[in-house]
Structure formats: structure tokens, C-alpha cells
Amino acid sequence: MSKLRKFFLTKDKDKGDWVLEQEGSDRARRRFLTKAEATAGGVLEGALGSEGGSVRIRKEDGKIQEERTFPRDKDPEKSPG
Template identity: 45%
Template sequence: MKNYHLTKKDNQWKLTAEGNERASKVFETKKEGVQQSAEYLKNNQGGSLKIHLENGKIQEERTYPKSSDPKESKG
């Protein structure tokens, strides 16, 4: 499963695959980034999405599709 990060850089939110320098997708807002990143992962064999705060810390992690989540926790 691929890992992706949604981070803010240069006033844009960028979806980047772990280990890559170039963003797969670029968004104007975080909300748009979260929504469209979910669709991107669902349509591209899934993966883990780490959503970052503006300061760079990880806010939360989501797995797409949900059935691929290795954790048994709700949420």
C-alpha cells in the first residue's frame, strides 16, 4: 500500500506520494485537498493518506479504501 501526504507549501495544499518530490495533485484549500485526495486514492489502487496541519505535524491518517485499513479501530 502506498503512503501519501497532504501538506501545505507555498500557499497550496499538495498531495505527494511518500518518497517523491513532485506532487501528484495540487489544491487551493485543505478541504478540497482532503476530498479530492480521497477520490484519487480510491481510483488508484488505494493507499494511506496522512493529512498534515499547516505547521507540518500529522493531524490524522486515513486509509482508502476503508477495507484496506490494517487497524481494527473505529475511525
């Protein structure tokens, strides 16, 4: 089984938009005008592609709000939810 890729959705305070970045990369995978646009049904899953991964969604203050795994069957059994 391959290792689950990890991503973060964070607010870019300089540009005012939301950025999806892969852990360990300095380059944005995708940018969104609003957090609502990024988290709307199927948008994050589409941005991750067929390999999927885990996305930690942060609040504007940088604290983690929630984590989503795509596709759902890749979610580790130990995680709650």
C-alpha cells in the same frame, strides 16, 4: 497482499497551496487551493486512484492531524478508528 502506498497532504509554504505527494517521490501528485478542498468527500480517494493508499494529513505547522485509508477495507486491523 500488496503493500499499502503512503501519501502526505502538506501545506506548500512557498506557493500557499496544499500538495498531495507519495512517500519517496519529489513530484506532487495533485495540488489543491485549500485544505478543505483536498479533504472534501471523495476528493482524496479519487486522487489516489484504484490502488488506493494511506494519506497522512498534516496541519499547517507540519504535525500530523489525521490519517485516512482508501479504500476503507485496506485499513490495517491494528490501527485505531
